[in-house]
Amino acid sequence: MEKIYKYIDEHVTPQGEALDWVEKQTHIRTNHARMLSGALQGELMRILVQISGAKRILELGTFTGYSAICLATHLPADGHLDTLELNDELEDLILEGFERAGLSDRISLHIGDCKETLLRMQSEDRAYDIVYIDANKREYCEYYDLVFDMVRPGGLILADNVLWDGKVCQDPLPQDKQTLGIARFNDMVSADPRVESVILPLRDGLNVIRKKQPGA
Secondary structure (H helix, E strand, O other): OHHHHHHHHHOOOOOOHHHHHHHHHHHHHOOOHHHOOHHHHHHHHHHHHHHHOOOEEEEEOOOOOHHHHHHHOOOOOOOEEEEEEOOHHHHHHHHHHHHHOOOOOOEEEEEOOHHHHHHHHHHOOOOEEEEEEOOOHHHHHHHHHHHHOOEEEEEEEEEEOOOHHHHHHOOOOOOOHHHHHHHHHHHHHHOOOOEEEEEEOOOOOEEEEEEOOOOO
16 A cells, blocks of 8 residues: 555645645644645645635644645635634744745634634634534534534535544444544434535545535
């Protein structure tokens, strides 16, 4: 499999100077570079934005801004992305990355607790074409419930890390809170008649969830 992934990585569209910078700075300035989405998943997200015609995107979990740049790159001139991040120590790195990508005017960074920010956004009647979930794995089910009504019919919810290093497939299932949270989320989505979904075995697993049109 390593040879296959190496081959795939060699044939994906280059990520560009701004993302190269974010990736390098993430390795230098954080201890969690493994959390980066990477060029392969990043290009998939860029393509999904293009083919869906998305104008409004919400991201839960900015980290160093790599995935936000990928999601915002192909937004139309009147498009916008809101991205939520808990760790205020990453703010300067994130904002510089957005500036280098020429996307500062299309991305708003919201620092604070994810669920509290979502509750405030609900009261503002915000609506989104795509929601990307990559925050606290223990709380994926709560995030799903909070964002669902904010996603337009036909819109997408993308959830990262849903294979969780293969732990969700282990028998017996590990009882740590992260694994339990992800497993519960996957079961919740697969049983939800309001959506159709597919888990892609890309990196650590990406669940692509489409909210059905009314009456579908």
